Amino acid sequence: MDEIVTVAIKAAGAASGSALALVFQPPKNKRDFVVRVVFSFGVGLLLGQTIRDEYLHWAQTWETMVAAATITSMASWWVMGAAVRIIGAWKPPKD
Amino acid sequence: MTAVDMALMIGAAAALALTGMNFRAMAWVMAMAASYAISTAYWRIGMPHGAVVAGLADAAICLGVYFFGRLRWEMHLWRVFQVSVAINVIYLGGEVGTWPELSHNAYSVMLEAVNWAALALIGGTGIAQAIGAANDHPVHSILRPLRSLFRERKTPAFTKVRHLWTK
Numbered sequence: 001m002d003e004i005v006t007v008a009i010k011a012a013g014a015a016s017g018s019a020l021a022l023v024f025q026p027p028k029n030k031r032d033f034v035v036r037v038v039f040s041f042g043v044g045l046l047l048g049q050t051i052r053d054e055y056l057h058w059a060q061t062w063e064t065m066v067a068a069a070t071i072t073s074m075a076s077w078w079v080m081g082a083a084v085r086i087i088g089a090w091k092p093p094k095d
Numbered sequence: 096m097t098a099v100d101m102a103l104m105i106g107a108a109a110a111l112a113l114t115g116m117n118f119r120a121m122a123w124v125m126a127m128a129a130s131y132a133i134s135t136a137y138w139r140i141g142m143p144h145g146a147v148v149a150g151l152a153d154a155a156i157c158l159g160v161y162f163f164g165r166l167r168w169e170m171h172l173w174r175v176f177q178v179s180v181a182i183n184v185i186y187l188g189g190e191v192g193t194w195p196e197l198s199h200n201a202y203s204v205m206l207e208a209v210n211w212a213a214l215a216l217i218g219g220t221g222i223a224q225a226i227g228a229a230n231d232h233p234v235h236s237i238l239r240p241l242r243s244l245f246r247e248r249k250t251p252a253f254t255k256v257r258h259l260w261t262k
Binding site for chain 2: 019028
């Protein structure tokens with residue numbers, strides 16, 4: 001039961017991070033939107049707790065869990081956007 | 096109702112009167128008023144983390160303006176609401192102990208300032224439209240700098256961009 005609650009808290013944080021990132025940096029098109037939402041939600045869900053415990057060293061409360069998942073999710077949204085832009089700008093050399 | 100609430104209500108009514116039957120501008124003022132009423136009511140009944148509700152309401156308006164706004168002045172309004180969402184996030188982060196807490200007074204003053212900035216933008220745009228800044232008539236050349244407010248936004252919402260999935 002505790003695990004379900006923990007996952008729900010992380011999912012809430014990751015979802016709010018994706019939503020916040022959408023507010024501040026909307027994607028260019030629908031494909032970009034889907035890619036970024038899937039990536040940022042997944043990263044927030046999977047790495048939020050690790051980021052909090054290993055790097056941020058925040059108190060271990062459910063609020064900081066949500067905050068860490070939110071921040072991780074937002075950061076990954078921006079990272080994904082930058083990566084897509086860099087890959088899009090890069091042209092492979094001609095044969 | 097406090098004096099601050101009353102002043103903001105009068106400001107919203109004035110901005111509404113200045114919109115000149117511009118339905119989207121009226122919608123944004125109404126949405127702002129609803130957001131303020133919901134977040135203030137939630138705060139005053141003593142529920143925890145009031146900034147969550149305020150932030151969600153402002154984020155909803157922000158997305159509404161982004162998806163349905165057509166002109167450049169609406170994109171300025173979108174930026175104003177982004178600031179409001181950012182203030183709520185910063186306050187909330189301090190409240191849950193992730194960084195030093197912002198005082199409630201500073202938070203309230205900043206949100207009030209953002210609300211007044213949004214009302215001034217909507218009302219000011221309404222005035223500019225009423226005196227003819229949106230027209231191309233040479234008599235109104237003095238208002239030319241304001242004309243860009245009434246041009247189409249540069250970047251459309253991402254839902255309106257056509258893109259092939261198999262590019």
